[in-house]
Amino acid sequence: MAGLAAVWDTVGDLADWLPMDVDIWAWVGDTQRELQETGNAGLAMALADVPAQALEGRYGQLDVVAPAVAQHAEALGQPWLELFVRYWHLIGRVGDRANGAVALGDAEALAEFAKRDDVRDCPAAPAAVEALAITLANTDGPGFAERRLAALGAVLDGVGPDSLAFSGLATQYVAALRDADRPEEAVAYAEAAVDRLTKAGREASWELGAESARALLAAGRPDDALTALQAATGFKPDDPVAKGRREALLISLTLGTLGRVQEAVEALPDLDVVGDHPREWVEWTRTVSLLFTSGAIANTWQLGRILRQWIIYFETMGGHRARFELALAAGHLAVARQGVWQARLLAAQAEAALGDLSGTEGLPERIAELRAAADEVSEVPAPGPQDRLVELFDAADGSTADPERWVGWFWPYAGEDLEITRRHATTLGFLGYAPLGADIYGKLLTEDGDPAQASAEDIAYLTSLLIDAGRDDRVESLAARLSDDASHLTLARLYRARERWEETAAEAERAVAADDTPEARRMWSVAVQQLGDNARAAEIMMPLFESGEGEEEDSWRLIVLASAGEDWATVRRASAKLNLPVQSSEGPIEEEWHLIRAILPAPDGSRREVMAVRTGPATARLVIPQPRGMEYNAGDVIVFDPRPLEPVPEDPEQENFVIPFAGVTMLRPGGYTSWFFDGAAPTEAEWTDFNEMLAERGWPMWVYSDEHYTVTHPMTGELLPGVFGWIAVPSSVEPAELDAVLDDATEQWAHPIAWLDLAREVGVEVERHERISKEYGL
Template identity: 65%
Template sequence: MDVDIWAWVGETQQQLSEAGNVGLAMALGDLPAQAYEGRYPQLDVMAPAIAQQAETLELPWLEFYARYWHLIGRIGDRAQGAVAIDDARQLLAFAQREDVRECPAAPAAVEALAIVLGNADGPGHAAERLEVLAAAIEDVSPERPAYTGLVTQYVAALIDAGRPGEAVSYTDSAVERVRAAGREASWELGAERARALLAVGRADDALAALQAAAEFQADDPVAKEHRDGVRRALILATLDRTAEAVDALPDLDVVGEHPRVFVEWSRAVAKLAGSSQITNTWQLGRVLRQWIDYFGMMGGYRSRVELALIAGDLALDRHGVWQAGLLADVAESGAGELQEAGDVAERVAGLRAAAEATTEPEAPGELSERVGLFDAADGFNADPEKWVGWLWPLSGQDLEATRRHTTTLGFLGYPAVGADIYWKMLVDTGDIATAEADDLGYLTTLLIEARQDERLEQMAALLPHAAQYIALARLHTMRERWQEAVEAAEHAVAAGGGVDARRLVAGAAQHLDQNARAAEVLVEVLDELGDEDVWRMIVMATSAEDWETVRKGAAKIGMPLKSSEGPIDEEMGLIRVILPAPDGGQRQVLSIRTGPATARLALPQPRGMDYNAGDLVVFDPQLLEPMPEDPKEQQNFVPPFAAVRILRPGGYTSYFFDGAAPSEEDWAEFTEVMAERGWPMWVYSDENYAVTHPTSGESLPGVFGWVAVPPDVSPSEVDALLDDATERWVHPLAWLDLAREIDVEIERHERIVKEYGL
């Protein structure tokens, strides 16, 4: 996005804050960080909310800003393809509206469309990308930051179009135009130049180009390090500089959260897999299979095919013949979704031919001994890929072998194959109605993982009543169809479905905010529940304020309570409650635990928050951090728990104060006065906060924070108390917002703010 927009963003934040939209203002500035840092759960909530509010407030630039960053969060590092194309086209149409086209960032909509088309099928959409980018580049001068992003995508499209030599020349001229305009190229543009050089066979020059690009700032600074490492490793591997390539290659736990580099990282690994420094294992094969499925869901058609072919070659290096054959099928089916298949058919044929020529690993023992050998194998060191091949001759015929074979297939990422085998054995033979519960569970899981919903419904129709509705409830739960899940699970409970059916009812009912029913269905079988189920019941009963059930649960897990009836409100020590922040992040609020799953917030929160000191919250009693092992650390450990909901608001109102810090004696007296009144107060400034002496200009230690008061305290009372408590301080304290609210001494507080630079 064009940096010219940032001044406008700052002004908009100020306007929103002054209008009382503090949360929206805070969230607005954080959207780019959410997109770049991978805070997608926050981004996916906040960006649409901001866009909706912007539409309501008739602020089209703000709406474009929010929609753009939400889209970038999807198509950038997450590399969404076809699933996001319509949204990208709609954003471009929005950017071309008369009231938006003058926005400095509007050209970024063209860049976004080019990115998403490249994600879906780079070569197949190359012509369209070049066309829309060329038109946009003509209208943007090199002085504007938007220019660099557009030409970077133009270079990428040239490479995908099979014109890498032209891409090199174009990049060189674009860089010169940017420099002539007094600016530097971005890291992304330099990295694309390196990719173009690699594509024309100039690997040494590609490495030099990437090294030169390291000096440039990145549009996405968070991703620069791992993206640079992946590309560097691929170039070095091409140059047969194996040791250096391995050193440059980011670890799997680094790239595993960044789909944008999945294909390039896999190519580098494939080149290095023959070395002793890169281990080609079944774990790698399983990860690549997960990545293939990811691109299948996201519409990354080209990436799905490329990964399938790379994974197939790597599988053959492990003598995974069965896996290579299935991956060839994936690549072949994926080719039908490409705009331009190119040489995919030839590569698939080559993979199949190589699989036929590869010898499978020698099986241990006789066929009749395989199941026993599987069970006796070391679960840590056993190779599940090999066991799939070794059990295959028995699968579909021997039930014990089928169970192990199909579930292992599912574990490795091939649930549809496992489901087919189980289906033929249980459904096609008519044995499904009398199948054991474990087999029904295994087949249900495989069908759900394979997203074969219609097939699962077909199977369920053949089952006895309880089993039928448990299967359907599991399906609805996995698809987050909560009402359908409750209804199906209730049928299963009525038919004698046992604790499993009750868990399904409780889980779905909780999502529908039917906590009373969720707790009730579990307490009816309390004696059959384990601790985990009991804690879940306690949380749901607490949300429903069913204190009798909470007490039953507490007794079951051995948690003593002082009271025997009514609401539970006991002091059980300090905890940290983790709550959502307006910017989509999280806030830790020191709180007093009052029950098995309740706490009262102890710290005042800024205006505009959805919670404040005095609020009673329900929390999930599962610790978010492990208890320290060191006894001394345990003494100071304040356990953190995730908030579930606000049970009862305390009605407290917060007021902001700011100014020069008083003496220790004055501050102690001030805090004592607040404590005597029962008004929670918290200092949010740190030791680095300073204000300016109004006459000498010297720096003074500063202090700012919030004080919260209960609903029966008027703003005038707060003003009077603050006045009395601070009147003898050497430097005055300001509470401008409160003064404006009650229209008292506004000028005095404005003067303090101005003179002390607050």
């Protein structure tokens, strides 16, 4: 079938550029065929897509699909398949996402799994050690350098340059030598590896060339590093998706090291390019630290806030060395901004990371240098005396105010003056220092004072800081000291943040009973909706709507909930309040408004975009047939969240722009069943007649193939334009009727179309459709 044919193409494409032994791709193809023949077509398709998910950043899919495939492979007694999928899932974590200690156990387990008697001969087995080396480098590159060298060296002893695994293993070996502070050896090893590859008729990967350039930089040879990068630019990358930004970043660092600042700035990838790629963060920060002194790179509080977010990410992922390096770099940048308080905090954070590092030689001295630099800088003077700071802060222009400076100006009075402490602590939280803000604020409210006497505003702010800081136990302790209404509201906030919906619903309901506030009622409704009771969630929102205290967002929310519960009278009331153009006055709202793009979940964890006709304020009918296995199909009516997922562009684009909305729930299934077709494309006139015939019957059809899809002429071997897609028919149409209609409609075409699954369902001409599929390579 075409879907499977597309996977064969993917295997061929992957074999061209992924860093695994060529034998593994032959094995992948053979395994796919075996899985297909034994009725595991879905597993066969997933097998080739998992590597693409890892490299293309489709992590939502990868984290769902890969464990399921690995578990299935184990159940089938396919250890090579299990190794292959576990490897690519791990690469998806430790590659671009740069997971460190959190992935180390899995990396070690995979390396051990690859040593099993029934696995060690798998062509993918050496890659398990490569993945372990990457994970160790992410955790603490220099600290684990010798361990990496030992593990990689043992594998490289048995892998020659004729293997596609060689280049990736050699790249990691060069990186480990550099981290071991042996840059000249790293350069020599890289050159020798390239020479061995050349003699074997193979080309080095771009990553090996890039690692050689990093080694040259570490050896104090930036001119040679730039030359190496230029020589490597045409090499085939192991990760083609990332190559462009990684190459630009390394060129920028090299040019900056050479003092060619303007060229370096021009080459540097923008923050929005690297912001979603943790693997690049340390090198990007190092480059920015080199370039900001020129004035071409803005050293702002926004940069400091982003670096703090990156540090928090690596704290979470166990990137201990990365968090140390980022804390020091961010600290020196803070010094340059006269952010003394922040530089000192960052020095303390760098010091805290030392306990997680395996090697710390020279690191305490670097921390001391940062502290000394901070001591030599004076804070910018405050804009006024203590008694005017709150007034000046509240009057400051939010678009130009510098929150870092305000934290410094508030600091001498924080913990004593409540108004100052509130602003100081919440601003600390905004800048990424929620734990510290919570400590200062919490001491004033709960240790020096009685939280039961604190304002609702202060309790809300403190609760938010504690939640952001991960101090759940302190939120619960705070709640225990509050009045009933405030206690229940505080716990509901915590449980909602942690998505503990049953507890959220219970505490929010108690909060409403004690003091019916809009926030408590909203949380109660959200929790009940999450627990699956849309009608009850709408009932909970009604008093807020009827009181007039609700906001526009509450009316929209009520529309969604009431639509899901088919309470059309309530939908009309809320719609009237929003001036929505509902035409009908009673019964279900089933109008024809405009096209939308419904964003719906797919079984593999991804999101799928489906065209639909909006039939009401928050309902739409899907119009595109979906492949088998989806939980929705053409004809289904869904409820969607009416907040657009993308801004509507300004004219003149607006006229043709189809707004995307997130699907919420199925309202009514349409009862349609989809059937797959595949084959050589007919003439334009034949295709027009075919479409018109299906449209007359009300049977939706959608072509999923693109202009590049081809099939093979069975006689000449010529590549012919192909077409594949799905036709959906309602429950009133028997499969035999569709089979007969398709047979009549296509019998005069120059080349036959196959609908193998439908033929098998009907039990008619199955062999003919199997023959077409085989002869045309469908």
